[in-house]
Amino acid sequence: MTAPLLEVRNLRVHFPAGGGWVHRPRGVVRAVDGVSLSLEEGEILALVGESGCGKTTLGRAILGLVAPTSGAILFEGSEVTDLAPAERRGYHRHVQMIFQDPFDSLNPRKTVLQTLAQPLRNHGLVPAREQRAAAAELLDHVGLSPGRAFLDRYPHQFSGGQRQRICIARALAVRPRIIVADEAVSALDISIRAQILKLLRKLQEEFQLSYLFITHDLGVVRSLCDRVAVMYLGRMVEEGATDSIFTLPRHPYTSALLAASPMVDPEAARRRTHIPLAGDVPSAMRPPPGCRFHPRCPIAATICREAEPPLLAFEGGRRSACHFAAEAPSWTLAAVAKREDVA
Amino acid sequence: MQELLRVEDLTTHIFTPAGVVRAVEGVSLRIRPSEAVALVGESGCGKSMTALSLMRLVRPPVRILGGRVWFKGRDLLALSEAEMRMVRGGEIAMVFQDPMTFLNPVFRVGDQVAEAICIHQGLGRRAAEAGALEALRHVKIPAPEAVVHYYPHQLSGGMRQRVLIAMAVACRPALLIADEPTTALDVTIQAQIMALLSDIRRELGSALLLISHDLGLVAEYCDRVYVMYAGEIVEEADVFGLFKGPQHPYTAALLKSSLNIDHRVAAFEAIEGQPPNLIAPPPGCRFHPRCPRAFEPCSRSAPPVVTLEGGRVARCWLHEDGR
Ligand SMILES: Nc1ncnc2c1ncn2[C@@H]1O[C@H](COP(=O)(O)OP(=O)(O)O)[C@@H](O)[C@H]1O
Numbered sequence: 001m002t003a004p005l006l007e008v009r010n011l012r013v014h015f016p017a018g019g020g021w022v023h024r025p026r027g028v029v030r031a032v033d034g035v036s037l038s039l040e041e042g043e044i045l046a047l048v049g050e051s052g053c054g055k056t057t058l059g060r061a062i063l064g065l066v067a068p069t070s071g072a073i074l075f076e077g078s079e080v081t082d083l084a085p086a087e088r089r090g091y092h093r094h095v096q097m098i099f100q101d102p103f104d105s106l107n108p109r110k111t112v113l114q115t116l117a118q119p120l121r122n123h124g125l126v127p128a129r130e131q132r133a134a135a136a137e138l139l140d141h142v143g144l145s146p147g148r149a150f151l152d153r154y155p156h157q158f159s160g161g162q163r164q165r166i167c168i169a170r171a172l173a174v175r176p177r178i179i180v181a182d183e184a185v186s187a188l189d190i191s192i193r194a195q196i197l198k199l200l201r202k203l204q205e206e207f208q209l210s211y212l213f214i215t216h217d218l219g220v221v222r223s224l225c226d227r228v229a230v231m232y233l234g235r236m237v238e239e240g241a242t243d244s245i246f247t248l249p250r251h252p253y254t255s256a257l258l259a260a261s262p263m264v265d266p267e268a269a270r271r272r273t274h275i276p277l278a279g280d281v282p283s284a285m286r287p288p289p290g291c292r293f294h295p296r297c298p299i300a301a302t303i304c305r306e307a308e309p310p311l312l313a314f315e316g317g318r319r320s321a322c323h324f325a326a327e328a329p330s331w332t333l334a335a336v337a338k339r340e341d342v343a
Numbered sequence: 344m345q346e347l348l349r350v351e352d353l354t355t356h357i358f359t360p361a362g363v364v365r366a367v368e369g370v371s372l373r374i375r376p377s378e379a380v381a382l383v384g385e386s387g388c389g390k391s392m393t394a395l396s397l398m399r400l401v402r403p404p405v406r407i408l409g410g411r412v413w414f415k416g417r418d419l420l421a422l423s424e425a426e427m428r429m430v431r432g433g434e435i436a437m438v439f440q441d442p443m444t445f446l447n448p449v450f451r452v453g454d455q456v457a458e459a460i461c462i463h464q465g466l467g468r469r470a471a472e473a474g475a476l477e478a479l480r481h482v483k484i485p486a487p488e489a490v491v492h493y494y495p496h497q498l499s500g501g502m503r504q505r506v507l508i509a510m511a512v513a514c515r516p517a518l519l520i521a522d523e524p525t526t527a528l529d530v531t532i533q534a535q536i537m538a539l540l541s542d543i544r545r546e547l548g549s550a551l552l553l554i555s556h557d558l559g560l561v562a563e564y565c566d567r568v569y570v571m572y573a574g575e576i577v578e579e580a581d582v583f584g585l586f587k588g589p590q591h592p593y594t595a596a597l598l599k600s601s602l603n604i605d606h607r608v609a610a611f612e613a614i615e616g617q618p619p620n621l622i623a624p625p626p627g628c629r630f631h632p633r634c635p636r637a638f639e640p641c642s643r644s645a646p647p648v649v650t651l652e653g654g655r656v657a658r659c660w661l662h663e664d665g666r
């Protein structure tokens with residue numbers, strides 16, 4: 001069996017908690033606390049969960065922007081930290097990131113050409129005199145055409161959607177194999193969001209890309225992503241093929257996320273009766289004992305407060321970390337019935 | 344039809360150095376008692392300006408140029424500022440996307456809620472404090488006795504929004520205007536807040552004007568919908584009719600672009616282009632440059648506002664014959 005394109009093994013990223021007025025550290029924020037996942041060639045994997053659950057930190061760790069506390073990241077089977085400097089540069093070329101706010105991530109004083117030429121130069125991919133043509137071609141690929149007409153403009157001369165296209169072009173410049181997209185369409189209006197999703201799917205085919213698609217929008221996940229990994233408070237709670245998970249979630253948190261996602265269908269929406277999940281997400285500094293979800297879980301039992309549930313394997317390569325995952329059809333039955341009469 | 348609020352031809356422009364932003368252009372809408380009405384559209388289309396205008400919460404360079412806002416038989420635009428202050432936060436209350444624009448960071452939560460109650464109910468300090476505690480309990484804030492002593496930053500986003508709702512509903516408003524009340528919140532917290540708003544509305548019998556860009560929220564929580572594009576209402580319909588058969592090409596495009604959790608769309612459908620600059624909106628139909636069905640008259644003259652079967656309304660040349 002060939003190794004997955006990217007693999008994350010038991011990754012932990014802990015941050016010292018800011019001391020505030022007191023200077024000594026008050027503890028650690030367990031932003032990512034033992035997560036394993038893999039991304040196959042050509043796959044779109046969604047990473048979902050509420051804010052603060054560690055999605056961005058996991059993405060940044062993969063990019064090498066934050067150092068893991070423990071665990072390993074493997075690219076085509078080799079541990080990234082073990083790579084020789086030259087190979088490591090290769091890895092950094094192959095994994096690129098796009099962010100939620102395309103304005104924050106573009107330098108306002110640089111023209112589009114300067115923004116796009118920099119990665120080309122850094123990785124020595126295109127001779128200096130061909131950079132202009134290469135940059136224009138990139139813009140054509142992301143739907144800003146003719147690209148050469150946009151090269152000498154500054155970020156403020158573009159709309160939000162166009163700026164996100166420029167960020168995508170910059171990520172593509174070095175011909176990466178993986179793109180980590182962190183809430184890349186979350187700030188965009190619906191008509192613009194649809195344009196960017198369409199573009200991301202087109203580029204995936206043209207450039208044979210794999211995406212780690214970080215989002216909190218399950219509607220987008222259903223239509224874009226092949227597989228889903230659900231995180232809660234630094235842990236992975238469920239993973240599996242999108243259609244399978246959306247039809248039968250095996251973790252009550254996934255089930256709650258689906259039930260809380262508004263449906264763009266007034267009749268279907270009125271047919272379901274969901275009980276909103278109570279409370280807020282607890283602090284990542286003091287995660288609850290046992291199952292971290294138990295204080296909010298509608299089916300929590302004594303064992304949930306005492307023992308941390310292991311991530312168990314289920315049909316079709318699915319995994320779930322719930323003591324009652326195996327009984328899922330019974331406690332999710334109501335939710336599923338609601339969705340099925342819609343389909 | 345009995346109406347609680349009737350907005351007629353409201354026009355609000357913003358006089359900026361770069362030019363006049365035609366943010367609200369002849370907007371008309373009606374809300375019946377205890378009805379949940381949505382004003383939906385993409386960002387920048389004029390939703391907030393519409394709400395702020397009918398509450399008269401605008402100041403230069405924003406100017407209300409015309410229109411009427413009938414509320415319980417009075418034109419709000421003709422009231423004195425003192426009279427308007429009693430309406431605001433009294434019979435009409437508003438909840439915003441970011442509670443921190445409304446909450447003062449240096450005052451305790453309890454004092455701020457009590458203050459809001461004082462202004463409108465003319466209660467003494469002690470009674471208002473008791474009222475504040477009751478208001479926080481009403482919005483299901485856990486341990487309200489402790490929370491009254493907190494500062495806003497000590498609360499989560501969801502709890503702050505609850506505090507804002509507590510202040511808004513303390514005077515049992517007949518109309519609650521909620522401008523993107525859950526946009527900054529996670530989906531499970533959004534569900535909590537929307538459930539709370541529904542419970543309170545049911546109990547008080549208040550009407551709701553929900554301003555949102557999220558068609559899912561609109562589908563789930565509203566009875567009737569106004570779709571706004573580039574400063575104008577382009578379609579009005581009951582929620583079931585709208586989602587089943589949009590009559591304006593913009594509404595149709597929005598629905599095609601929206602993604603649902605219950606099925607996978609094979610190909611993303613997107614309308615090209617972006618909403619226009621409201622300083623120089625396109626002539627004719629403001630949507631025509633992006634409209635897949637635009638034809639000869641669309642770029643030349645403003646489309647008619649046509650009342651269709653079932654009292655639905657669409658602003659589009661395609662319906663000219665239905666007039
Ligand atoms: N540099 C940092 N220092 C301290 N804490 C951090 C840092 N970055 C993130 N965190 C904390 O780690 C947790 C996970 O954050 P993040 O990865 O941004 O979550 P998400 O992207 O899912 O919203 C949060 O509690 C956040 O406050």
Ligand SMILES: Nc1ncnc2c1ncn2[C@@H]1O[C@H](COP(=O)(O)OP(=O)(O)O)[C@@H](O)[C@H]1O
Binds near residue numbers: 357359364366
């Ligand atoms: N203070 C302001 N100065 C100039 N333009 C403004 C101001 N506030 C809003 N606008 C413009 O008015 C239009 C309508 O804005 P708004 O009502 O806030 O839209 P929405 O709430 O639908 O997102 C937008 O084009 C926006 O750019």
Ligand code: SF4
Binds near residue numbers: 591592631632634658
């Ligand atoms: S009036 Fe014309 S351009 Fe405007 S929405 Fe109708 S068909 Fe499209």
Ligand SMILES: [Mg+2]
Binds near residue numbers: 052055056057182
């Ligand atoms: Mg994040």
Ligand SMILES: [Mg+2]
Binds near residue numbers: 391392522523
């Ligand atoms: Mg707004």
